[in-house]
Amino acid sequence: MTVLLVRHGRSTSNTAHTLAGRSAGVDLDDRGREQADALVERIGTLPIRAIVRSPLLRCERTVAPLATALQLEPVVDERISEVDYGAWTGRKLGELVKEPLWAVVQQQPSAAVFPDGEGLAAVQARAVAAVREHDRRLADEHGGDALWIACTHGDVIKAVLADALGTHLDSFQRINADPASVSVIRYTALRPFVIHVNHTGPALNSALVAPEKVPPGDAVVGGSTD
Template identity: 40%
Template sequence: MAYILLIRHGQNDWVNKRRLAGWTPGVHLNEEGRSQAEQLSERLSSLPLKAIYSSPLERCIETAAFLAHPHGLEVVELDDIGEVHYGDWQGKKIKKLAKKKRKWYAVQHFPSRFRFPGGESLTEVQKRAVTAIERLNLLHEKELVAVVSHADVIKLILAHYLGMHIDLFQRIVVSPASVSSLMLSESGPVRVLRINDDGPIRLPSKDKEEQDSEKKKNGNQDEPANQD
């Protein structure tokens, strides 16, 4: 079982200008984004983070660096949690793309059938991102790790673990520097603990099922009830 924090990078000028940055190099956090990342770092500073993974794009690496500093951790880059490859749409303004009415309608309402021209399908993105999360679960049993990624990627991960059809994933909101979290288990369902959160982060207490499981592993039995 692992606890995984899914963190969207902080604000940048491309978000403000409503442009699809995609894998465009050189997209850095702006002043607001750096402030968001610093505040997020303070929120997470008391948590026992064991590892921090990041999309290889600058805006994520910079956000992750703020988080890593209080814990003395190195940021590990993972391509599989990188941004969607938007193909021909990369760099374009959302307002202009929305004028492509049929394609825009498709990506908003039927993303399972949509492939970005010259880029990835959202189904492919979800598959690679969820596979990465499953690998991290195996690597970090009973540990807390942070994953710094992008809005659409995090939304697709959440949709998978919520059991939502990919066509509904646009209903999820993931804001800059927000935290969503998962508790993964070998024996039970994955639990989505929070979505798009900007408040204090606390680890959940162990539930009864997990406590009973640990008792059995350790050979401990409950005390018998008092008899009259």
């Protein structure tokens, strides 16, 4: 199974340089709405079987045009919601960089727990569990490899990618997930394969086909059947 991790389009909070977190009513800005519409051409021609999204408005708005084009009803999953930043929610990023915790978030995120909120290690655990669970469910429903979308948030995507890459959460700040970017992971019985990271181009087709079947007993050399 192959998941397309889609970050929501640019939001009003992104342009205001505030930490939106789980604030209600944070919508896409004009650019974000353009990005949501563009997803139809970027990935709408792919054989996508399901859309799973965060419950927050900016993710709902991001997948709406694509869901209409594909005639799919998105599934809402709280486990891929934004980080609960607690007391940091809604604050200016320029203020937060002065907080002692900011350095921990940047240098040792596995130890970062937001005041009155959650820790980044817990975020990774819930998000990875959700993605892998949906992946197994859809594999059973569709009998093998298929594409599906998880529309979520930057830190959540970076945490899931770090897990797929087999790297420690403390390295997840080395990964970018820009607004409306698409990152792609193919989960197999052997290991996850990261196909794309932070794709923002006009069309996403490369490597998004079902892998060739490898005969029993044959090894896959170099992680590829090419």
